[in-house]
Amino acid sequence: MDVPLFATSLAPYHDRMSEAVDRVARSGRYILGPEVEAFESELAAYLGVRHVVGVANGTDALTIALRALGVGPGDEVVMPSFTFYATAEAAIVAGAKPVFCDIDPHTFCVTPETVKAALTPRTKAIVPVHLFGNVAPVRELREFGVPVVEDAAQAAGADLGGVKAGALADAATFSFFPSKNLPCLGDGGAVATGDAEVAERARLLRFHGSKDKKTFTDVGYNSRLDEMQAAVLRVLLPELDGWNERRRAAAEAYERLGLGDHAALPRPVEGARHVYHLYVVRAESLPVGRGYYRVPVHRQPAIAVDVDLPGTEEAARTNFALPMGTDMDAGLVGEVIAACASGST
Ligand SMILES: Cc1ncc(COP(=O)(O)O)c(C=O)c1O
Numbered sequence: 001m002d003v004p005l006f007a008t009s010l011a012p013y014h015d016r017m018s019e020a021v022d023r024v025a026r027s028g029r030y031i032l033g034p035e036v037e038a039f040e041s042e043l044a045a046y047l048g049v050r051h052v053v054g055v056a057n058g059t060d061a062l063t064i065a066l067r068a069l070g071v072g073p074g075d076e077v078v079m080p081s082f083t084f085y086a087t088a089e090a091a092i093v094a095g096a097k098p099v100f101c102d103i104d105p106h107t108f109c110v111t112p113e114t115v116k117a118a119l120t121p122r123t124k125a126i127v128p129v130h131l132f133g134n135v136a137p138v139r140e141l142r143e144f145g146v147p148v149v150e151d152a153a154q155a156a157g158a159d160l161g162g163v164k165a166g167a168l169a170d171a172a173t174f175s176f177f178p179s180k181n182l183p184c185l186g187d188g189g190a191v192a193t194g195d196a197e198v199a200e201r202a203r204l205l206r207f208h209g210s211k212d213k214k215t216f217t218d219v220g221y222n223s224r225l226d227e228m229q230a231a232v233l234r235v236l237l238p239e240l241d242g243w244n245e246r247r248r249a250a251a252e253a254y255e256r257l258g259l260g261d262h263a264a265l266p267r268p269v270e271g272a273r274h275v276y277h278l279y280v281v282r283a284e285s286l287p288v289g290r291g292y293y294r295v296p297v298h299r300q301p302a303i304a305v306d307v308d309l310p311g312t313e314e315a316a317r318t319n320f321a322l323p324m325g326t327d328m329d330a331g332l333v334g335e336v337i338a339a340c341a342s343g344s345t
Helices: 009-028 034-047 060-067 087-092 111-117 139-141 194-206 227-256 310-319 330-344
Strands: 051-055 074-080 097-101 121-125 149-151 171-175 187-195 280-282 321-323
Touching: 009 034, 009 227, 034 051, 034 187, 034 227, 051 060, 051 194, 060 087, 060 149, 060 171, 060 187, 060 194, 074 087, 087 097, 111 139, 187 194, 227 280, 227 330, 280 310, 310 321
Parallel strands: 074 097, 074 121, 149 171
Antiparallel strands: 051 187, 171 187, 280 321
């Protein structure tokens, strides 16, 4: 099968992205200038949040969001182990201890029950991950009375009951890594929040802990979104909803054309509009696809904690990401299903 796992091409946007890059190259403003400011307002308007702070990548976005909410040494952060390693790494860089909770293998997301089981008096934040483009049940998680930071790296444009992922909690973080639903041409990320003080602290932390470049009140990071990436993101953000519609259409085609005969299909969390960053099914074996997070974070050598997470282990063992992207059509979907069928007989 030669259908790529990420079936998305930016070719139709090359000219407009080049014009945007050219505009920045000629402007003489390369760091924290008008493009970043404009992108921050445009993304905030799209998400329906008050503040967006552009940063260098999605990992820094999480570290900065956690620190902006006051998370630090001695604090625990509850999060899934079935996620990209960066979710836990970011909390450790902030000085905190990740405490891993289980997931529902049908949705690949945490549940109120799994999070509740991991809460302790030292819990300072909960980080639900909107994995593969699903949306974790954030509303129920907020009822625990602990700050919630959505890791929305994989879920740009998804929503839960009409509220965008990224606008559901105390803060949220995004990655614009090139394979993400909203990509840039390198690394980029953002923190979104409705809280002016959290936004202000995130701005400070992304620039070495300084407001005015003269007085340094915190030890922060050099973690800025640059003008070229912001200019590219301004070209691509208006395309996001259309792209996500195409991803959803491909997911519907997988279901309609019978993939469910060969594998357990991904299940949106109740009320969620999934954006299928990845289309991940579960099966004992499949002749196509790629397994994600086969060694979940709690079993990685740098972390290695002894915790019983049966849903996580099942998801890690049985998941297969199948081709998905903005350029999938029913023909490609049919080819993938035919390949699955040939291997399952
Ligand atoms: C769930 C999740 N969290 C965090 C990150 C980190 O983002 P970045 O690669 O931009 O640092 C990623 C992506 O790579 C991710 O998939």
